[in-house]
Amino acid sequence: MEKSKPEDMWQCQMTNCGYIYDPARGDKKGKIPPGTRFEDLPDDWKCPCCGASKQMFKPLAGPDSVAAQSVKCEQ
Numbered sequence: 487m488e489k490s491k492p493e494d495m496w497q498c499q500m501t502n503c504g505y506i507y508d509p510a511r512g513d514k515k516g517k518i519p520p521g522t523r524f525e526d527l528p529d530d531w532k533c534p535c536c537g538a539s540k541q542m543f544k545p546l547a548g549p550d551s552v553a554a555q556s557v558k559c560e561q
């Protein structure tokens with residue numbers, strides 16, 4: 487499977503949640519098929535780990551990004 491670029495991956499910003507949305511993997515729990523860009527997720531999509539909304543996510547790379555941290559709740 488193709489690897490995602492860091493700027494395509496989005497990390498949940500909630501305390502105690504390190505979930506990272508990887509478009510190459512999608513979100514099985516939210517019925518998001520692999521290959522779905524974060525931007526193309528439905529607006530009511532929620533973090534499968536803690537239930538936070540899309541607005542709580544930041545890209546892993548790029549001008550508005552956060553540094554990659556340890557993932558506490560990988561699927």
Ligand SMILES: [Zn+2]
Pocket residue numbers: 498499500503504505533534535536537538
């Ligand atoms: Zn979360």
